[in-house]
Structure formats: structure tokens, C-alpha cells
Amino acid sequence: MTELSFLHRYEPATDQGLPPLLLLHGTGGNENDLINLGRKVSPGSALLSPRGKILENGMPRFFRRLAEGVFDEEDVRFRANELADFVAEAREAYGLEAPIGLGFSNGANIAAAMLMLRPEALAGAALLRAMVPLSDAPKTDLTGKRVLMVSGQMDPIIPMENSARLAAVLVSSGADVQHETLPTGHGLSQTDLQLLLKWFAESGK
Numbered sequence: 409m410t411e412l413s414f415l416h417r418y419e420p421a422t423d424q425g426l427p428p429l430l431l432l433h434g435t436g437g438n439e440n441d442l443i444n445l446g447r448k449v450s451p452g453s454a455l456l457s458p459r460g461k462i463l464e465n466g467m468p469r470f471f472r473r474l475a476e477g478v479f480d481e482e483d484v485r486f487r488a489n490e491l492a493d494f495v496a497e498a499r500e501a502y503g504l505e506a507p508i509g510l511g512f513s514n515g516a517n518i519a520a521a522m523l524m525l526r527p528e529a530l531a532g533a534a535l536l537r538a539m540v541p542l543s544d545a546p547k548t549d550l551t552g553k554r555v556l557m558v559s560g561q562m563d564p565i566i567p568m569e570n571s572a573r574l575a576a577v578l579v580s581s582g583a584d585v586q587h588e589t590l591p592t593g594h595g596l597s598q599t600d601l602q603l604l605l606k607w608f609a610e611s612g613k
């Protein structure tokens with residue numbers, strides 16, 4: 409574990425032709441959580457996996473919230489910029505291209521905020537159980553960036569209207585969005601993995 413501005417885990421690429429992944433865990437997770445998922449969905453990619461700096465009752469997160477699904481948007485802005493700065497630092501330190509974000513829940517939400525505020529930080533993103541992170545985000549240009557969103561129809565935290573709104577914001581910014589809604593809740597399922605495998609395989613084309 410190396411420290412730049414975030415405590416993080418880094419695994420170098422074994423296939424230089426593949427984009428690096430920025431792995432972003434959910435509430436209560438850490439830098440180890442998504443390593444196996446990253447290895448599975450894009451074998452050979454470099455993996456950069458920071459730990460969120462906010463602690464909510466001891467549980468790491470990437471930004472503060474006022475209640476479940478209710479965000480401290482000033483903190484969202486601050487933390488998205490801070491994380492984008494870390495990505496720039498890590499790219500320099502490890503010699504990386506812009507990574508593809510792979511985030512779950514709170515990690516997906518900070519990735520969505522980075523797309524809105526610092527689009528240069530990510531080459532694209534796979535957002536698992538994401539919701540709108542900022543009620544009024546500046547209009548950014550996401551042309552050429554692929555985004556996969558996978559939402560759960562029975563997600564108790566994220567109403568379907570909310571994830572649809574996030575997809576619409578990303579589409580209106582020019583991103584190439586694939587939004588899938590599964591008959592499941594907030595937790596991940598085998599179908600999430602299948603969708604990720606297919607989406608990552610297609611990015612090589």
C-alpha cells in the first residue's frame with residue numbers, strides 16, 4: 409500500500425494495451441473490496457483503488473451525506489475535486505492513461521460527480537447502483553466517454569426515477585450511456601458481473 413494523497417492499493421498492468429481501472433468502493437468498504445472484481449472484468453488492466461477519506465460511524469466513504477440518499481453537496485464537490493487530483497497524481501507517479509472508473513454505490517456516486525465536475529479525470533465509467541450526486545451540476549462535455557449504469561428496480565436507496573435522471577444528465581452531456589435496470593435491490597448480482605464483462609469486452613473494439 410503506497411500513500412499519495414489517498415491511502416490506496418495499486419496493481420500494475422500486465423497487459424499494457426488495456427486501460428487502467430479506478431476502483432471505488434461502497435460505504436463501509438475499503439481499497440481491497442473491488443480488486444477481485446477489477447481483475448475479473450478487465451484482466452491485465454492496472455488497478456488503482458483508493459480508500460474514501462470520510463468516516464461515517466467508522467465506515468469509509470467518498471463524501472459526506474446528511475441521511476441515506478441525501479448528500480452534502482458542498483462536500484461532494486470538494487471530494488470529487490480532491491479525488492480527481494489524486495487520479496492526476498497517481499497517473500504521473502505510475503505512468504497511467506486516464507482510468508475507467510468502476511464504482512459501487514457511494515463509489516459510483518463519486519465517479520458520477522467526477523464525470524460532471526472533472527471529466528478529464530476518467531476515460532469512462534461503470535456505475536453500479538448510482539444516483540444523482542449533485543442537484544445542479546455544470547454542463548460538461550462527455551463526448552466519447554462510455555458509461556455503463558446498472559440499477560436495481562427494487563433498490564430501497566435509489567428510486568428508479570433518480571437513476572433514470574442521472575442517465576439522462578450523462579446522455580445530455582454527450583456520453584455514450586448504456587443504462588440497465590435489473591430486477592434486484594442495492595446489492596450486486598451475477599447479472600451485474602455479466603453486464604460488466606460484456607461492456608468491458610466491447611471497449612476493446
Ligand code: MLT
Binds near residue numbers: 434476477478
Ligand atoms: C451514498 O451515500 O452514496 C448512497 O446513499 C449509497 C450508499 O453509500 O449507501
